[in-house]
Amino acid sequence: MNVHLAPGRRTAPDEFDTATRFAVSAAVTDSAVTPMAEFHRWYAGCHDRMGGVGVVPIPFAAMSGWHFEPDTGNLVHDTGRFFTIEGLRVRTDRPWVSDWTQPIIVQPEIGILGILVKEFDGVLHCLMQAKMEPGNVNRVQISPTVQATRSNYTRVHNGTSIPYLDYFRRHPGARVLVDVLQSEQAAWFLHKRNRNVVVEVFDDVPVGADFHWLTLGQIRRLLRMPHVVNMDARTVLSCLPTALAGPVTDCSGDGFAEDVRRSTSGEAEPVHTMGEVLSWLTDIRTTRELIQQRIALEHTAEGGWLRTADQISHQDGKFFRVIAVDVHSAGREVASWTQPLIAPNGPGLLAFLTRRINGFLHVLVQAKVDAGAMNVAEMAPTVHCYPGNYRDVPQGHRPPYLDVVLSAHPGRIRYDTMHSEEGGRFFHAMNRYVVIEVDEDFPVETPPGYCWMTLNQLTGLLVHGNYLNVELRSLVACIQAA
């Protein structure tokens, strides 16, 4: 008799099988479970119901439950939980700016970003939530089934219980399809990670007013619209297994979508072996310097960060500001609250250059060292920057490929949509997500920190944490919607 025992949770028997089932779900771009027309009526209704919430900048002193610590100037919650805003001193070997200080969000707890999936008529559907976050430009966006910090789910702030959370913890009938710790914005967070998890259920699931079942094909349609699918949903979606075992033969998409599917499939022949890619990254992680030292928030003044009654900002007017807001809402765990948020100065640019090499689409990835990184460097989009920060930087120190992207011919742009970053921590933080296909004259030789990879290689790394940064994971979700 064979022994079967699980260390905790059942998982899918075969990742290729799971990938095939998600490929089927991706091909279903409308569904009788939630027809798109109904989705849009419901989503509009959620805006009516939750979107009217007031989000008003207030002086720091008007926050309730938050204060600046007398000794350090760190911005902390009275309970000592949630997160703190402290200072970070960074020393790197970057040529242009090699050391600096900055405010940074410290949140050592690991939260859950979970999507519940269930088959209807043989097709996997994802239970998506319409969620209000104070930092969203449009207040309400589509989020995972569960999006909870540890403080949330251990009830530190005494809110109502979180729907569906138990499916992600100890539900005997559930099956885990994705379960991995992934990093978040390392320019603003110190060593922050969340658990990205997808669980399949087989029993009946009651559907709350803020929730709807959508196929992967429907969600990808929404990914072509600005500010609909939030960052938390995008990162979890990027971790879905997509590497089909064999060639993809039943697709009828246009040329680029078909190239994306082939590059994601097991048939794609990469120009570099995985061994080469991992050795390239190991070399950068070893040789690039990143010394992080936590300091008192008030000591960031040395680096030009100035605190007034209602913001902490840099004297050059660049980077970001720390602000406080007052939120009045009815649809969240607690009815109203105040909190600090990070407000970037202007939108960012996250761009993929893609190119056919040896017959298969490759994407150009950079290894990027950010202030709060846990593992020195992670893979990032070809261009990942806030262009405004470079307005007075000498030409030789502008990010490689930035000007290629900014001057791309419209006929070469395969995807171009604005999306929001996490609205629970960032105020109106948004990035232009762009995918550009360069032609086969474009040089394949790259500067040392760059590497061409197939999408199959890139998504294959997503069962492990800290390889793809959150911006790259978002872009991976986007390119599959192109």
Add this chain to the structure above:
Amino acid sequence: MNVHLAPGRRTAPDEFDTATRFAVSAAVTDSAVTPMAEFHRWYAGCHDRMGGVGVVPIPFAAMSGWHFEPDTGNLVHDTGRFFTIEGLRVRTDRPWVSDWTQPIIVQPEIGILGILVKEFDGVLHCLMQAKMEPGNVNRVQISPTVQATRSNYTRVHNGTSIPYLDYFRRHPGARVLVDVLQSEQAAWFLHKRNRNVVVEVFDDVPVGADFHWLTLGQIRRLLRMPHVVNMDARTVLSCLPTALAGPVTDCSGDGFAEDVRRSTSGEAEPVHTMGEVLSWLTDIRTTRELIQQRIALEHTAEGGWLRTADQISHQDGKFFRVIAVDVHSAGREVASWTQPLIAPNGPGLLAFLTRRINGFLHVLVQAKVDAGAMNVAEMAPTVHCYPGNYRDVPQGHRPPYLDVVLSAHPGRIRYDTMHSEEGGRFFHAMNRYVVIEVDEDFPVETPPGYCWMTLNQLTGLLVHGNYLNVELRSLVACIQAA
């Protein structure tokens, strides 16, 4: 025309091919390049030449180049480089001791542990070094070709240049077979990692007096002897690709060695899928608490750490001591020096329980949270502890399986050898490495933090960092020598 371009370094075209070549090398237990008799003569000669070095405990005040910082009591080098000994405050959710302070080594730089390999008569040989380290009980052990901290190889201490280093950096003809950042002793180091790298060369390599070429089979014979193959060599050896593509049919080993080979091969059928294993670890990394706060070394006094003129030790006489030594040597990069070392109080125990499940050997792995861990928990041996630390601990709080190991019938012990830990940082630190095969009556059900895995699954994770802790990697190298 197909485009070929490397992001930096060439790697092996196929990891199965590399695994097969190392399997061939493992089957060669003696070699005309360095016959074992010659090895032993040479190794004895190295002891004569280098082993007479004096290592004498001295008062901290007698160290040259090291001092206690006035503000913090941290033990630092005058240059600010190498490493520092600071304090760490740890908060966990362990039931028995949930928070404590301790001294910790802080060494943010990433060093290189590199083995050069080359084919002779169709068989891969490893260039191994006889290296003196002050903390080794027997002074001289067999180490990788290159074992260098960043301070070493950037010449901070003004020593002689490091032989063979360039093969691991920018050698055009070399081929990378292993290249991964792996963690080191997280009980004593904060977030420490080294680059484990294996490079194959095709041109002639001059062999220095402290170096000899050995097959993997020869090295495995040495692994059955105590205190010969050092920790740095063991961790690099553990990262060699071993997962043969097909079944292993040409082996003539005894029953257990054959079981180890089958468990390492691609034919092994694990009781848990990789998805289950990774989800189990993700769950522990998310739900176990590990809050690390760097503090001044002098503040560890709160936790019972007392500094005298010549040691920092715990008032209970447990754990470890920080000491200083004076070293007089002729065979190292500099002729003599003084330095601090960590001296554990008594030997540790690192044990695998192994068991056939469904026809294939499985090893029992625990997810262990250590003070200085970078990623909350890493996989560790079934038993990984200093038994002396538990002498007065209530029965229910002793490590699971400790008593199973200590009372194992000798007929069940498949491997049992003492090895040293890194002699450049630790003084007489040694562990008993034990492999026990339990019979099929032994319960497969485990406490929550434990998981049965095949060796194929375990070694498959070694292309990534921070999954297997250094003690587990050492034990993986040992079980392959059983």
